[in-house]
Amino acid sequence: MPIKIDLRYISRSLKLDSMENFVYNVKTKIIFGRNTEDKIADEIKLIVPNGKVLLHYGGGSIKKNGLYDKVIAQLRLANIEFVELGGVQPNPRLALAQEGIKICQEQNIDFILAVGGGSVIDSAKCIAVGAVNEENFWQKYYVERQEVTKALPIGTVLTIPAAGSESSGGSVITDEVNERKIYANGDVLRPEFSILNPELSYTLPKYQIACGAADILAHIMERYFSNSVGVDFTDQLCEAAMKSLIKNAPEAIVNPLNYDVRAEVMLAGLYAHSDCLGVGRVGDWATHDIEHELSAIYDIAHGEGLAIMFPAWMKFVGKNNPHKVVQFAENVLDITLGTEEEKIAAAITTLKNWFKLLGLKNNLREFSEISQEKFQLMAKRCTPNGTLGNYVELTTTDIFEIFSIAW
Amino acid sequence: MPIKIDLRYISRSLKLDSMENFVYNVKTKIIFGRNTEDKIADEIKLIVPNGKVLLHYGGGSIKKNGLYDKVIAQLRLANIEFVELGGVQPNPRLALAQEGIKICQEQNIDFILAVGGGSVIDSAKCIAVGAVNEENFWQKYYVERQEVTKALPIGTVLTIPAAGSESSGGSVITDEVNERKIYANGDVLRPEFSILNPELSYTLPKYQIACGAADILAHIMERYFSNSVGVDFTDQLCEAAMKSLIKNAPEAIVNPLNYDVRAEVMLAGLYAHSDCLGVGRVGDWATHDIEHELSAIYDIAHGEGLAIMFPAWMKFVGKNNPHKVVQFAENVLDITLGTEEEKIAAAITTLKNWFKLLGLKNNLREFSEISQEKFQLMAKRCTPNGTLGNYVELTTTDIFEIFSIAW
Numbered sequence: 001m002p003i004k005i006d007l008r009y010i011s012r013s014l015k016l017d018s019m020e021n022f023v024y025n026v027k028t029k030i031i032f033g034r035n036t037e038d039k040i041a042d043e044i045k046l047i048v049p050n051g052k053v054l055l056h057y058g059g060g061s062i063k064k065n066g067l068y069d070k071v072i073a074q075l076r077l078a079n080i081e082f083v084e085l086g087g088v089q090p091n092p093r094l095a096l097a098q099e100g101i102k103i104c105q106e107q108n109i110d111f112i113l114a115v116g117g118g119s120v121i122d123s124a125k126c127i128a129v130g131a132v133n134e135e136n137f138w139q140k141y142y143v144e145r146q147e148v149t150k151a152l153p154i155g156t157v158l159t160i161p162a163a164g165s166e167s168s169g170g171s172v173i174t175d176e177v178n179e180r181k182i183y184a185n186g187d188v189l190r191p192e193f194s195i196l197n198p199e200l201s202y203t204l205p206k207y208q209i210a211c212g213a214a215d216i217l218a219h220i221m222e223r224y225f226s227n228s229v230g231v232d233f234t235d236q237l238c239e240a241a242m243k244s245l246i247k248n249a250p251e252a253i254v255n256p257l258n259y260d261v262r263a264e265v266m267l268a269g270l271y272a273h274s275d276c277l278g279v280g281r282v283g284d285w286a287t288h289d290i291e292h293e294l295s296a297i298y299d300i301a302h303g304e305g306l307a308i309m310f311p312a313w314m315k316f317v318g319k320n321n322p323h324k325v326v327q328f329a330e331n332v333l334d335i336t337l338g339t340e341e342e343k344i345a346a347a348i349t350t351l352k353n354w355f356k357l358l359g360l361k362n363n364l365r366e367f368s369e370i371s372q373e374k375f376q377l378m379a380k381r382c383t384p385n386g387t388l389g390n391y392v393e394l395t396t397t398d399i400f401e402i403f404s405i406a407w
Numbered sequence: 408m409p410i411k412i413d414l415r416y417i418s419r420s421l422k423l424d425s426m427e428n429f430v431y432n433v434k435t436k437i438i439f440g441r442n443t444e445d446k447i448a449d450e451i452k453l454i455v456p457n458g459k460v461l462l463h464y465g466g467g468s469i470k471k472n473g474l475y476d477k478v479i480a481q482l483r484l485a486n487i488e489f490v491e492l493g494g495v496q497p498n499p500r501l502a503l504a505q506e507g508i509k510i511c512q513e514q515n516i517d518f519i520l521a522v523g524g525g526s527v528i529d530s531a532k533c534i535a536v537g538a539v540n541e542e543n544f545w546q547k548y549y550v551e552r553q554e555v556t557k558a559l560p561i562g563t564v565l566t567i568p569a570a571g572s573e574s575s576g577g578s579v580i581t582d583e584v585n586e587r588k589i590y591a592n593g594d595v596l597r598p599e600f601s602i603l604n605p606e607l608s609y610t611l612p613k614y615q616i617a618c619g620a621a622d623i624l625a626h627i628m629e630r631y632f633s634n635s636v637g638v639d640f641t642d643q644l645c646e647a648a649m650k651s652l653i654k655n656a657p658e659a660i661v662n663p664l665n666y667d668v669r670a671e672v673m674l675a676g677l678y679a680h681s682d683c684l685g686v687g688r689v690g691d692w693a694t695h696d697i698e699h700e701l702s703a704i705y706d707i708a709h710g711e712g713l714a715i716m717f718p719a720w721m722k723f724v725g726k727n728n729p730h731k732v733v734q735f736a737e738n739v740l741d742i743t744l745g746t747e748e749e750k751i752a753a754a755i756t757t758l759k760n761w762f763k764l765l766g767l768k769n770n771l772r773e774f775s776e777i778s779q780e781k782f783q784l785m786a787k788r789c790t791p792n793g794t795l796g797n798y799v800e801l802t803t804t805d806i807f808e809i810f811s812i813a814w
Contacts, residue, residue, distance in 0.1 A: 019670045021440025026433070032687065033428025230667030233651040233674055240643035247639075260637030263426045267640055267687070276683050280439065280674070 018230040019280040026274050028167040029193040032267070034259075036197045037157055040071060041078035043193045044111060047153055051110035053082040054103060056124045058089070058116045062159065065203045071115055071157070083107055088116065091174045091181060091295050091302065092123040094138065100127035104152065112154040114191075117208075118163020118172075118215075121156050125171035125189045128152040141184040142173060148186030156194045161201060161266040162212030162303060164219055164273020166194035174296055181296035196270065198262035206253050209265075210358035211303025213249035216269045217242060218306040222285050223278030225317070225324050225391040230280075235327070237277045241268055242332045250357050286382075286389030287313045290399060293378040298369050307355040308364055311348045312406035317392040318344040324391065364406050375403040425637040426687040433681050435574040436600040439674070441666075443602045444564055447478060448485035450600045451518060454560055458517035460489040461510060463531045465496070465523045469566065472610045478522055478564070490514055495523065498581045498588060498702050498709065499530040501545065507534035511559065519561040521598075524615075525570020525579075525622075528563050532578035532596045535559040548591040549580060555593030563601045568608060568673040569619030569710060571626055571680020573601035581703055588703035603677065605669035613660050616672075617765035618710025620656035623676045624649065625713040629692050630685030632724070632731050632798040637687075642734070644684050648675055649739045657764050693789075693796030694720045697806060700785040705776055714762040715771055718755045719813035724799040725751040731798065771813045782810040 031039055044053060053075065062068040075082050085100050103109065104127060114124035128151040130137050141148050148169075158166045165171070169190045172183040201209070224238040248264040255261060271277055290313070291305040318325040322340050329335040329347035338346065352362050364370050379399035387393045394402070438446055451460060460482065469475040482489050492507050510516065511534060521531035535558040537544050548555050555576075565573045572578070576597045579590040608616070631645040655671040662668060678684055697720070698712040725732040729747050736742040736754035745753065759769050771777050786806035794800045801809070 018667045019440070019674075021443065022437075024437040024439070030429075030431040030686075032431070033426070036428065230670060232654075233648070233671045233678075236647035236651055237644055237678075240647045241640070244640040244643055260425045263637060263687070264640045267426075271640075271644075271683075276678075279437075280670070 020228055020282060022279045024275065024279050025187045026167055026190055026276075027187070027192070028190045028274070030167065030196060030270065031193060032196045033263075034197060034199060036195045037067070037070060037200065038074070039195060040113065040155070040157060041074045041080055043155060043195075044080060044113065045078065047155070047192050048110045051080070052108060053080055054100060054109045054112045054124075054127065055082045055084045056088065056100065056112055056114045056116075056120060056127065057084075057086045058120050059087070061203065062115055065200075067115065067157070067159070067200060071113075082113075083109065088120045088123045090119050091299055092119040092126070092172075094126070094173050094175045094177075097123050097126035097130060097173060100124075101130035104131035109152065112152055113157070114154060115157045115159070117158070117160030117212075118165040121154075121158075121165040121191070122163070122171045122173060124154050124156070125151070125165070126173045126184070128154050128189065129171070129184060138175075141186075142175075142182045145183075145185065148184050148189055151186070151188045153192045156191045157200070158194060158196045158266070159200045160204060160208055160212050161198075161262075161269035162208075162215045164216070164269055166191060166196065167270055167274040172292070179296050181292040196266050198259055198266045201262050201266065202256055204256075206256075206359060207301075209249070209253050209256075210360050211301045211307075212269065213245060213252075213265065213358055214303035214307040214310075214355060214360060216245055216249075216265070216272045218287060218310055219272035220245070220277060221310065221328075222288060223275075223281060223283040224328065225284045226281040227321070227324075227391060228281040234277060234279060234281055239331045241271055241277055244268055245272075246332070246354060250354075253358060282390050284389045284391035286391075286394055286399075289382050289388055290378075290402065293381050294364075294370075297374060297378065298367065300367060300370075304360050307358075307360040308362065308406050309402070311352050311355075311362075312402050314344075314348055314351070315405050316394075316398065316402050318348070321392045364403070372404075372407060375400050379403060427635055427689060429686045431682065431686050432594045433574055433597060433683075434594070434599070435597045435681070437574065437603060437677065438600060439603045440670075441604060441606060443604045444474070444477060444607065445481070446602060447520065447562070447564060448481050448487055450562060450602075451487060451520065452485065454562070454599050455517045458487070459515060460487055461507060461516045461519045461531075461534065462489045462491045463495065463507065463519055463521045463523075463527055463534065464491075464493045465527050466494070468610065469522055472607075474522065474564070474566070474607060478520075489520075490516065495527045495530045497526050498706055499526040499533070499579075501533070501580050501582045501584075504530050504533035504537060504580060507531075508537035511538035516559065519559055520564070521561060522564045522566070524565070524567030524619075525572040528561075528565075528572040528598070529570070529578045529580060531561050531563070532558070532572070533580045533591070535561050535596065536578070536591060545582075548593075549582075549589045552590075552592065555591050555596055558593070558595045560599045563598045564607070565601060565603045565673070566607045567611060567615055567619050568605075568669075568676035569615075569622045571623070571676055573598060573603065574677055574681040577680075579699070586703050588699040601677075603673050605666055605673045608669050608673065609663055611663075613663075613766060614708075616656070616660050616663075617767050618708045618714075619676065620652060620659070620672065620765055621710035621714040621717075621762060621767060623652055623656075623672070623679045625694060625717055626679035627652070627684060628717065628735075629695060630682075630688060630690040631735065632691045633688040634728070634731075634798060635688040641684060641686060641688055646738045648678055648684055651675055652679075653739070653761060657761075660765060689797050691796045691798035693798075693801055693806075696789050696795055697785075697809065700788050701771075701777075704781060704785065705774065707774060707777075711767050714765075714767040715769065715813050716809070718759050718762075718769075719809050721751075721758070722755055722812050723801075723805065723809050725755070728799045771810070779811075779814060782807055786810060
């Protein structure tokens with residue numbers, strides 16, 4: 001397979017020698033399967049035997065499907081003292097996290113239990129950081145991205161397979177006042193335990209399953225699209241994970257009560273972001289950062305934003321550094337005929353069709369609230385350091401072009 | 408693909424409904440790459456800031472290749488007090504572990520640093536258990552296989568990609584007096600950290616690389632050969648790992664100084680036994696148990712024993728429960744032509760040829776010290792509970808037949 005590389009576009013972080021050194025440090029105890037939510041109280045007591053818990057959750061869904069009652073009853077039966085803070089929205093807000101921090105500090109909370117999807121868990125992590133760090137934690141860990149080294153311990157009960165926050169060390173929060181969606185990182189932010197019962201995802205609306213699947217696929221692709229060499233093994237793990245997800249996610253939408261399919265999707269979501277597929281590689285998180293600008297300003301669902309931006313990004317990088325896009329076409333989508341250019345085009349079409357099959361939009365113009373006016377602003381905000389990304393190093397102009405492709 | 412199942416041979420543990428519930432709890436911090444052995448002292452101090460360390464290792468190889476000197480110099484420079492215990496042999500012995508336990512108890516050791524391959528790490532784990540448990544720890548945790556819940560913390564510097572003990576919760580020890588090779592298990596036995604520098608494997612003899620590769624492949628196959636359903640995702644991860652290893656291990660033997668290839672093999676060894684490939688599945692560890700009887704009595708290398716026993720096991724189960732063997736032939740070895748029987752036969756031939764390519768024996772009769780006389784005894788000792796294995800539940804007679812196939 002001939003590889004054409006336009007050197008202008010290759011990242012300075014490109015190393016042509018071999019697999020990157022890495023540290024893999026995932027402490028999260030994963031408890032996966034039917035009825036595993038019955039273990040919440042036991043697991044909390046293992047970590048904080050006499051602790052006081054902040055129970056953190058989102059809107060009404062866990063109240064409607066009975067999970068809320070189940071959790072409350074279990075905590076009471078186990079004599080675990082707790083305070084509640086619900087109301088987390090998609091694209092979770094700093095203001096609510098600050099409310100949680102105040103509760104933790106005033107009421108001497110020792111542990112945060114997040115029941116919900118990635119937004120709830122990310123919000124819980126923000127509270128966990130703010131509760132035990134100085135007042136300017138937002139500036140230090142989110143804005144400046146210093147590594148978080150101290151936080152309250154948290155546990156999760158996952159209801160949406162998507163963000164991978166159930167084992168990741170990341171927390172993405174929206175500062176609604178300044179329309180910024182930014183993240184903090186640190187191994188200390190990985191939950192102590194996460195309970196994953198695929199049945200808890202049965203009642204999710206199809207749209208949320210679809211957005212979740214887009215997020216999961218993006219997490220794998222962002223590790224996969226790499227210039228690192230000597231990483232065939234993780235390449236193949238990523239390809240296996242993408243194939244499995246591409247097959248199972250549409251099934252999960254058609255048959256919401258199929259345990260097997262839900263379990264496969266939930267497991268893929270976990271693996272996609274726990275980093276076991278991404279060790280030793282320099283990934284490329286440009287698309288996530290580009291999408292964050294979109295959802296910060298327009299408050300669209302993160303997964304749907306990714307579903308639109310990823311094919312656009314792929315079209316752009318396919319011109320400048322095609323080798324991994326061709327490999328994706330061949331090994332993940334079984335597109336084996338045609339020239340490199342044709343394979344890339346076919347892969348992008350296939351990917352867009354898959355997102356459409358999931359019920360997601362394909363173009364930014366399909367959103368009535370989005371206009372082309374802010375493309376320049378968003379492109380600029382993506383590149384505070386001049387460029388963004390590693391597989392292809394994007395300039396502000398390049399990102400503007402990607403937004404235009406996505407229009 | 409038509410699947411013929413002989414129900415007499417299917418395990419009672421077979422569940423036809425869906426992915427198994429599981430707990431995944433791997434705390435080990437993996438530090439992977441060039442020069443990572445420079446971090447030993449820092450990592451120890453993170454766990455036991457003022458601790459006293461038992462430095463545990465094997466024969467002369469780490470003294471010859473300079474690793475020993477490097478470790479000693481680093482511990483001294485960091486003012487870490489330590490006691491040494493070398494001399495671990497392949498198929499590590501209980502007697503040496505008991506010596507280590509005595510040292511730990513008499514000298515108030517807080518932490519064990521194992522520098523070597525799986526034998527050294529397994530020996531360190533045995534010491535870690537014995538040092539903080541009652542005198543009858545051997546009976547309780549190894550003979551009766553009660554879960555280990557208390558042990559000294561350990562760290563490892565891996566020199567041989569093979570056993571996966573660098574992140575597993577298992578310890579396999581030989582009681583040389585009673586010719587028994589048995590194991591203990593517990594999450595608490597997983598190392599606190601493991602340092603994996605592929606360069607440290609450069610000086611290994613080819614035979615050890617070959618035996619290691621056989622052990623790694625067996626660890627993946629023992630997870631792969633499963634009757635669990637709804638596990639396509641982990642099936643595909645296992646297949647990716649096997650393909651990668653099958654490609655890279657012979658390369659590692661031909662080009663001992665190729666970092667990329669050594670890194671891929673070392674990473675495969677880690678993944679093969681950390682269980683990320685095996686979650687939610689009922690595996691089949693019959694071949695490992697069968698081989699343990701061989702190496703307990705004849706003291707042959709574990710990896711070479713597996714290289715002989717696995718194809719023999721596969722031939723036997725291929726007759727009684729072919730579906731996964733056919734899938735292995737098709738998806739891992741790309742054998743797509745022929746009937747199911749022909750595919751199975753071709754897979755076994757290919758597998759044996761691969762082991763031969765690595766320089767390993769194919770039949771038990773090639774060992775001058777092994778005779779057919781003890782087949783009955785070994786088969787009996789494999790089946791203290793009547794049968795062995797899950798993919799196919801083997802009787803004593805079946806295991807005798809497998810030994811005969813391997814002759």
